Amino acid sequence: MSSKGTVAVVGIGRMGANIARRLREIGYDVTAVYDVESGVAQVVAAELGASAAQTLSGVTASADTILTVVSDDAAMLAIFSETGDSLLDGANGKLFVNCATLSPGIHVEVERRAEARGASSLEACMASSIPQARAGTLYLMAGGRPETYERALPMLEGMSTALRYIGPAGSAAQVKALVNMVMNSNTAALAEGLGLGDALGLDLGMLREVFAQTGANSRVLETDGADMQAREHDVYFSAAHAAKDSGIALELAREHGLELPVAAATKAQYDRMIALGLGELDKSGVAELTFPGRATSRL
């Protein structure tokens, strides 16, 4: 199979590694991987037949497209630093595809820095998780210039079965912040309904069935309802992450003069989980705060 193109991956956590595996599988030449934890990068590099790059400029030199999946805003600004070792070195003509969930303004700034060096930058915001990354079935929302989106499209279509162009850089991050803000509120509300049902001595299996058949139905009822009942909070999307994303959305609201009291009450619940040492539970763990006797029994 002839190569579909060269790609390097920065940030080899579980998402980054699985995207790299997928791209290699469908015919991309994965030239280099890079991670601040160089041991992790070496293991994945060996598996994929890529080099474990020692410098960011080396990553950029190795491929036409550089895909980034870092953990937060600060890490993103660091790899696109305007001084020192940076992905921007020798970036003329390169395409950056940025998959981390970041504050919207960071995508605008990275696009500005990339274009100043003659490169292109696209945000490709993911609303799904590890298995979808490996299978190439991510839900992806893109933000950036239309022509940059067109350039990235063949690769994005290899990563995603649900791809959507949202608008300019940062707009996909805005949409994801809104999705997660509403999801978090629905989750906290569901935990309250089930917790009160438990206090009333109702059969919670029955109650979840009634919720599913009525106006109380929601996606989080499907994904988190049984886990709340069973206290199974293995992390899929952590409470700390929920607090962060609701916080990004509330900051956007503040900037626009909007008050969102339900989102604020929800964020306070996730902040309370963090304060109680429960921040690394799954977001379904908010039920530990609303079921009678639970929060104290866990501590």
Next chain:
Amino acid sequence: MSSKGTVAVVGIGRMGANIARRLREIGYDVTAVYDVESGVAQVVAAELGASAAQTLSGVTASADTILTVVSDDAAMLAIFSETGDSLLDGANGKLFVNCATLSPGIHVEVERRAEARGASSLEACMASSIPQARAGTLYLMAGGRPETYERALPMLEGMSTALRYIGPAGSAAQVKALVNMVMNSNTAALAEGLGLGDALGLDLGMLREVFAQTGANSRVLETDGADMQAREHDVYFSAAHAAKDSGIALELAREHGLELPVAAATKAQYDRMIALGLGELDKSGVAELTFPGRATSRL
């Protein structure tokens, strides 16, 4: 067609009248109707070939089963008064089927009063609206003694295509309060997501599509999302009703020592609608509080 039995209906609002139409259509002999607004009762009585009863004792005398659909707790206690004109007069052997949404304790009290007179009482709590009442496709949750449920079952099956026995008297009202509490919170959360999306200049049709495909999806997104965007708040389930039902649930929580901050923040939003004179909008009208510039423009 031979009669399936005699039934009288107390409370001839749109729900009560449509249940009466349905029961007549499927072979029940609707003997009498009663309403505090006697003019309304006379019109429906004439349509159905029933009598417009002048007294509550006359209602009870007219039928084996008396179906009640009144507006609130006080009206329910009034028609089951232990003094003066009352459905309890001559109630020995009668079956009361009570469809209003009430505080759970009221159903317990009505059952007690009915049984003291040798009658049976069942709560039949509705989680759907006018068209379903007319078509016999209500979502019905029953609370009361199992033998009373069995006795009422043929009639309930004529009213409902989704019938569920919950438990003792009052338990169906508890479940409905929980359904509506969660539904109201999801509604207020959705209004915040769409309102912030509007402030950010996002395409709200696109945003609703993304919500529908992700963890933000919910039944209220389907029923209320487009209405929030279009400001179409013709009442189906009023903001005042939402405040009342969330209030019932929060009172149950208080009695059990639970704090439910998201439900409390939601109730405060619906209370704010009432204070702004918006209580008779549909619950989707909570978007008037969260979209930039709306609440003030409406006043």
